[in-house]
Amino acid sequence: MSLTGYTNDKPHEFLSNKEVERIHEGALEVLSKTGMVVAHDKARSLLQDAGCEVDHETERVKFPTDLVQKSIDLCPSTFEQKARNADLSLNFGGGTVYFGAFPGFTFLDLETLERHVSTVDDLARLVRLIDALPEVHTICQPTPHLSDKPPEVEMEWVLATAFRNTEKTTMGAAFGGCSKYVVQMCEVLGQQVHGSICLSSPLVIPNDQAQGIFDYAAAGHPLHMLSGPIKGASSPATMAGTLVMQTAEILGGTVLAQLVNPGVGVIYTGYSTVMDMRMGTYASGAIEVGIMGAASAQIARYYNIPSSVFFPMTDSKIPDSQAAYEKHLQNLLCALGGVNYIMPIGGLENEGTFSPAQAVIDNEVCAMIGKVLDGIKVDEERLAIELICEVGPVPGNFLVKEHTRKHWRDEYIIPQVSVREGYEAWVSGGSKGAVERAEEIAQDIMKSHEINKLPAEVDRELDLILKSAEKEKLGI
Amino acid sequence: MSETKLLEDIKAAVVRGDTPLAVELAKRIVSEGVDPILAFEQGLREGITIVGDGFSKGDLFLPDLAMAAETMKAAGSILEEEIQRSGAVREKLGTIVIGTVAGDMHDIGKTIVSTMLNTRGFDVIDLGVDVSNDEFIDAIKEHNPIILGMSSLLTITAKKLSEVIQLIDDTDLRSKTKVIVGGGAVTGDYAEEIGADGYGQDAEQAVRLAKKLIDAK
Numbered sequence: 270m271s272l273t274g275y276t277n278d279k280p281h282e283f284l285s286n287k288e289v290e291r292i293h294e295g296a297l298e299v300l301s302k303t304g305m306v307v308a309h310d311k312a313r314s315l316l317q318d319a320g321c322e323v324d325h326e327t328e329r330v331k332f333p334t335d336l337v338q339k340s341i342d343l344c345p346s347t348f349e350q351k352a353r354n355a356d357l358s359l360n361f362g363g364g365t366v367y368f369g370a371f372p373g374f375t376f377l378d379l380e381t382l383e384r385h386v387s388t389v390d391d392l393a394r395l396v397r398l399i400d401a402l403p404e405v406h407t408i409c410q411p412t413p414h415l416s417d418k419p420p421e422v423e424m425e426w427v428l429a430t431a432f433r434n435t436e437k438t439t440m441g442a443a444f445g446g447c448s449k450y451v452v453q454m455c456e457v458l459g460q461q462v463h464g465s466i467c468l469s470s471p472l473v474i475p476n477d478q479a480q481g482i483f484d485y486a487a488a489g490h491p492l493h494m495l496s497g498p499i500k501g502a503s504s505p506a507t508m509a510g511t512l513v514m515q516t517a518e519i520l521g522g523t524v525l526a527q528l529v530n531p532g533v534g535v536i537y538t539g540y541s542t543v544m545d546m547r548m549g550t551y552a553s554g555a556i557e558v559g560i561m562g563a564a565s566a567q568i569a570r571y572y573n574i575p576s577s578v579f580f581p582m583t584d585s586k587i588p589d590s591q592a593a594y595e596k597h598l599q600n601l602l603c604a605l606g607g608v609n610y611i612m613p614i615g616g617l618e619n620e621g622t623f624s625p626a627q628a629v630i631d632n633e634v635c636a637m638i639g640k641v642l643d644g645i646k647v648d649e650e651r652l653a654i655e656l657i658c659e660v661g662p663v664p665g666n667f668l669v670k671e672h673t674r675k676h677w678r679d680e681y682i683i684p685q686v687s688v689r690e691g692y693e694a695w696v697s698g699g700s701k702g703a704v705e706r707a708e709e710i711a712q713d714i715m716k717s718h719e720i721n722k723l724p725a726e727v728d729r730e731l732d733l734i735l736k737s738a739e740k741e742k743l744g745i
Numbered sequence: 746m747s748e749t750k751l752l753e754d755i756k757a758a759v760v761r762g763d764t765p766l767a768v769e770l771a772k773r774i775v776s777e778g779v780d781p782i783l784a785f786e787q788g789l790r791e792g793i794t795i796v797g798d799g800f801s802k803g804d805l806f807l808p809d810l811a812m813a814a815e816t817m818k819a820a821g822s823i824l825e826e827e828i829q830r831s832g833a834v835r836e837k838l839g840t841i842v843i844g845t846v847a848g849d850m851h852d853i854g855k856t857i858v859s860t861m862l863n864t865r866g867f868d869v870i871d872l873g874v875d876v877s878n879d880e881f882i883d884a885i886k887e888h889n890p891i892i893l894g895m896s897s898l899l900t901i902t903a904k905k906l907s908e909v910i911q912l913i914d915d916t917d918l919r920s921k922t923k924v925i926v927g928g929g930a931v932t933g934d935y936a937e938e939i940g941a942d943g944y945g946q947d948a949e950q951a952v953r954l955a956k957k958l959i960d961a962k
Binding site for chain 1: 803806807808848850851852853854857861899900901903904929930947948949
């Protein structure tokens with residue numbers, strides 16, 4: 270049994286079919302006329318052999334339309350991501366909606382409420398927290414940076430720490446050439462990652478990301494093909510233009526992936542954001558991000574491949590109203606738009622901070638959004654017409670009925686964070702708001718949650734892989 | 746066209762970010778024998794200052810700033826050429842060399858910083874992205890900047906910042922050039938640790954920092 274997540278069979282669509290087709294045609298035109306820089310020699314040669322026009326001097330690759338089309342056709346419409354515990358495997362595609370944890374460069378310490386770069390131990394605690402949260406179906410490393418490991422090998426340590434502290438499926442990165450070692454770890458663990466490939470906008474496949482495509486695709490891991498232009502800065506100021514560029518970049522990466530391993534799973538991952546034109550800062554919580562996220566799912570459906578978004582995000586620095594409305598308006602738009610994998614849990618300050626308290630809040634909102642996707646079940650039992658007639662006018666009530674006891678949990682969430690008690694009870698309970706409650710819940714989980722530890726011999730294998738990465742990259 | 750009219754028009758062209766018009770006017774300024782230094786200061790510089798002030802007040806936005814900087818660059822190079830030809834010397838507020846470190850392809854944050862520095866009167870030499878350590882050192886030797894600005898979005902490439910700083914120290918260029926750093930992977934603490942002279946989290950901070958370092962000189 271794999272994780273079922275939620276289902277959206279009637280996605281909201283922002284674009285007409287004709288508009289999706291124009292975006293697709295635009296992407297093909299960009300790829301054939303202008304192409305992309307592919308900063309990886311072997312990748313360029315492979316693309317050249319497949320019919321791309323390649324200038325090795327400028328690293329520019331132009332993609333013929335028929336090759337792009339052929340690559341799209343090779344992508345499977347659904348595929349599994351295997352967890353080492355089969356109950357936690359994922360099935361991407363169709364109407365499935367999964368929620369995942371989101372990363373931050375630092376984490377917000379619950380004791381001091383200051384931002385810190387994680388140590389391996391901090392990261393282990395954060396992973397155990399998201400391991401415990403039921404709405405987290407799959408994870409991206411809560412913090413991708415470590416203060417107690419050299420930057421050359423920090424991604425390897427981040428992934429090993431994630432593997433050691435959760436059985437849930439994990440995103441694998443390609444930064445700094447870590448993909449090779451992540452693939453080795455997966456072999457030992459008997460699981461797959463979704464290999465995250467970060468294309469650089471406008472129109473670049475960086476060297477390490479191209480290597481990530483080779484490593485993950487060759488080993489049969491599905492790929493997150495992720496394009497993240499900033500609207501008005503690294504892509505046109507319009508959503509339509511940004512979607513053309515995002516699509517072009519994702520298709521460019523997809524061509525390479527299908528050349529490396531025909532039929533490998535590719536997830537169309539939208540990560541288009543907005544720039545604040547007053548300050549030049551990232552406006553990751555802008556509502557357009559959510560709109561483009563929903564549109565990304567629609568474009569992915571046009572290609573018949575699964576979709577993902579590398580958000581919701583907020584620009585707020587703390588768990589507050591702004592964090593809640595920015596993140597979860599985006600979250601709701603993406604869920605209603607039928608994005609297969611949304612990443613709402615834990616992030617603050619765009620990718621700046623992972624907050625345990627925010628993660629607990631987000632977990633609760635995801636349960637609510639799950640209810641939105643579940644919609645209203647209508648059948649004779651649930652219409653309860655007979656019951657209404659039987660109870661009749663006041664003083665009749667429904668609390669004493671077996672029907673209520675049987676069904677109330679079907680459609681209710683028992684919130685841990687939201688304040689629902691009366692005012693007096695709230696005051697006598699310490700006048701705590703949602704954020705303070707979430708902080709306490711996060712503390713409790715991090716202290717008490719038990720994980721299924723890796724068998725000692727597997728753990729030792731991971732150590733050996735980490736050592737070989739350190740040896741190769743640092744010479745130690 | 747009178748000298749005053751030409752200066753007014755080229756200033757207005759910079760404010761509007763109308764590059765073709767500004768280029769045409771710069772050529773006329775040269776052909777009609779108007780003092781190119783005067784045209785630079787009272788035309789281009791005054792124009793870009795209006796845009797910079799408008800941006801600070803919130804009346805103008807980054808696209809206005811970027812277009813005006815582009816216009817200033819295009820018209821400025823025509824005037825610069827004439828200034829050099831005439832053998833005169835234009836007094837500069839300061840030259841800044843800027844770039845994203847080797848292995849890092851992230852451009853936009855660095856470009857915004859360079860645009861804002863431009864609009865505040867600095868002469869900016871933008872080396873682009875994926876700039877090797879040697880390219881930074883060569884650019885310092887060539888342009889003799891008051892400040893070197895380096896950006897790194899990725900932690901994996903952040904160590905390049907300290908490598909370049911080390912090279913500058915080794916070649917004794919540090920007495921003339923201050924080093925400022927920024928980008929996603931960099932924090933104030935990290936900047937201090939690697940021996941940078943300053944850190945800016947965003948473009949506004951970078952400009953303030955540059956001015957502070959120049960005033961201190």
